[in-house]
Amino acid sequence: MAKPITRPDYGIDAPAVMRNLFLAGVVFLLLAIFLPRTVHLAPNVALNSPSLFWPAGFLIGEGLLFLLYVKVGKFRHRDFMLSLHNWRGDEQVLDVGCGRGLLLAGAAKRIPDGHATGIDVWSNVDMGGNSPEATTHNLQLEGVTSRATLISIPAQQMPFPDATFDVVVSNLCLHNIYDRATRTVALRQIVRVLKPGGTALISDYKRTGEYAEAFRLLGLEVTTKHGSLVTTFPPLTVVIARKPR
Template sequence: MKQLFPYGLDAPPVVRNLVLCSLACWLLFALNFTHWVPITINGFQWPALSFGLGAAALIWSSCYGKLRRRETLLDQLHWSGAERVLDIGCGRGLFAVAAARRVPQGHVTGIDIWQSEDLSGNSPEAVADNALREGVADRVDTRTADMRKLPFADGTVDTVVSSVAIHNIYQAEERDRAIDEIARVLRSGGQVLIDDIRHMSQYAKRLRAAGFEVSLTHDVASWFWRVISFGNLVPGTLVARKSLG
């Protein structure tokens, strides 16, 4: 399991529920061809396929997709090689480790509160293992911290990255606090990359209000997730730079 998902299985309860829903729909579809139920309802194969595709997409992404995607996303930032980087909600170090390879004279700190329902095997030890495996252990460290109260002084971070983390804060005002903390710890001219599955417009609005230049994009995959989640998921990528001064 560790070799199959070195950076963990994303949202294990969601994957489990999608698989169970798919199996239940396939069972109901199969029962239509028997005389065991008094009524016949057609069309169960379509939600079965939808749930199954959702589970398969999450599993594929956890194995391969997110490793490829992280490089594409990090390519959108400017790197001098000496940045101090903060990875918010670092999980098992997917972005922290990749960022560390781009800053041979810099350092990356990952923070998390290590919730296993968000990512299987989520722990500081998993970050350390992955950093060692990818040869950047000397440039990566972790802290247990809440993104709404970052343990860093004002203007001490060059780059902030966050992948599929901030949406786990359910209250809008608390998400605003997390965005405000990002703005606080970034130096003038610092950059931020946020890749998330919902609330992207809120993040963009809050950063613009703080004086950031913001670019928000939604790729083709975003529309797939919108359809398959009936509009509940609206993935997007935000890249922003803090104004000088």
């Protein structure tokens, strides 16, 4: 009989990317080991096969850094992000692209008198085993179901009234919106649903300059902080945007 799962499982971000890094690294490693030392590719073009150890080491190294993020770094980064707000305990929180509930559950634990809402489109390309059921199960295991709600909607189509949330958090979500115009709609939605005096903490590995610029143009006070260069892979930056009162 299968053992019941008793620990939350926050999944593997972009699982195909991690798999491909290891696969390509192993292919280069095998070529470096088993090809003859010199391979003649064309008349005057020769490959020195031991040089293939370099791409092998680079790709496997990146795969290992990614694994370190999944196993250790994402929990440290969650705590780092959530430490950027002074919690009162009664906040209304929105997690944009909550995935399997990493930040959502972390925020819900800090708000005994508040509520945390997670929105997502449950892409299995962006997060392994992604589904509302998997996230609900994690919320149960974390003991926060009574103060967390999941809604299946994209970031660019938020149904919430203006000025609903004290804090909006998001990690590794917005870069998955591929066109800039739609990303801008999502950023405008974040600003719209933030209460005056509220804070957005938006973390990503790219496009954070674009998010910061959009927030400034919308009148927010913006600063940025970098996550750990060792345990976040790819390295993450957090945009901290405060809506004036």
